[in-house]
Amino acid sequence: EDQVTQSPEALRLQEGESSSLNCSYTVSGLRGLFWYRQDPGKGPEFLFTLYSAGEEKEKERLKATLTKKESFLHITAPKPEDSATYLCAVLPLAGAGSYQLTFGKGTKLSVIP
Amino acid sequence: NAGVTQTPKFQVLKTGQSMTLQCAQDMNHNSMYWYRQDPGMGLRLIYYSASEGTTDKGEVPNGYNVSRLNKREFSLRLESAAPSQTSVYFCASSEMTGGTYGYTFGSGTRLTVV
Numbered sequence: 001e002d003q004v005t006q007s008p009e010a011l012r013l014q015e016g017e018s019s020s021l022n023c024s025y026t027v028s029g030l031r032g033l034f035w036y037r038q039d040p041g042k043g044p045e046f047l048f049t050l051y052s053a054g055e056e057k058e059k060e061r062l063k064a065t066l067t068k069k070e071s072f073l074h075i076t077a078p079k080p081e082d083s084a085t086y087l088c089a090v091l092p093l094a095g096a097g098s099y100q101l102t103f104g105k106g107t108k109l110s111v112i113p
Numbered sequence: 114n115a116g117v118t119q120t121p122k123f124q125v126l127k128t129g130q131s132m133t134l135q136c137a138q139d140m141n142h143n144s145m146y147w148y149r150q151d152p153g154m155g156l157r158l159i160y161y162s163a164s165e166g167t168t169d170k171g172e173v174p175n176g177y178n179v180s181r182l183n184k185r186e187f188s189l190r191l192e193s194a195a196p197s198q199t200s201v202y203f204c205a206s207s208e209m210t211g212g213t214y215g216y217t218f219g220s221g222t223r224l225t226v227v
Contacts, residue, residue: 004155034215043117043203043218044156087156100171101216103156 002027006088006104013078013111021073021086021107029093033071034101035064036087044087078111085109115139117219119204125225126194134189134222136204144207145187146171146216147179149200156203162187194226 005024013019025033032051036044048057050066057064061082063074073086085108089101120135138145147159158171162181176198178190187206191198201223205216 036218041221043205043220044216046215046217049215089156100158100161101156105153105155 002090002092002102004088004090004102004104006086006107008107009105010108011110013075013109015079015111015113016077018074018076018078020075021109023071023073023088023104024069025071025088025090026069027090027092027102031091031093033066034089034091035062035071035073036089038085038087038106047086075109078109080111080113083109083111117204117206117217119202119219119222121222122220123223125227126191127227128195130194131190131192132194132224133191134202134204134224135186136188136219137186138204138206138217139185140206140208140217141184142206142208142217143184144209145181146205146207147177147187147189148203148205148218149173150203150221151200159189159202191224194224196226198224199226200224 003026007022032049034049035047038044048064053068055066061076065072085106087106089103091101117138143164146161148156150156157173159177160179162168165184168179180188201221203221204219207216
């Protein structure tokens with residue numbers, strides 16, 4: 001069974017204080033690992049897809065990396081507007097669940113001015 | 114703005130009532146999905162439609178039915194609502210099944226069953 005575990009559950013940072021969010025996963029062959037941002041009362045917003053170990057992608061203050069067992073979302077010099085819940089999800093390579101994203105429970109990030 | 118539109122945004126039902134959640138996308142995506150999100154549980158797939166004319170069960174399909182009306186629209190029906198179906202429901206779409214290019218989500222329907 002595919003599993004995604006995100007840590008920490010919640011993270012409070014001062015504005016400008018860089019940190020990382022972790023996503024550990026187990027899947028029988030990885031087609032893709034996804035990061036989403038979700039603001040309160042809204043649907044998840046797509047950030048990145050990572051396909052293979054060693055891959056990195058960046059968008060503004062966010063950088064996502066991938067190894068064979070986990071992914072990190074690095075946040076550099078965060079601003080209050082980066083406050084949101086960040087979701088990680090995996091898509092298996094093949095099999096009965098190959099159309100189904102498995103999501104973690106998310107990390108709620110709060111950036112304090 | 115282009116994207117996924119869900120209606121209604123909020124709904125309160127009594128146990129045993131039925132209702133249909135509507136979803137439409139204008140991005141010419143082939144695949145559409147229904148998820149529910151519960152506190153501490155994460156997003157879970159209810160049903161999906163890989164392409165127009167096809168639907169399949171996801172992780173938690175019991176108590177729900179779906180209809181892919183055309184390429185744009187994918188509806189979710191609760192025939193006899195139960196308190197356990199109190200949740201936030203999200204519709205999503207992607208260019209292709211599996212959505213390695215990323216799913217686009219709607220803004221959600223918050224459903225309360227009393």
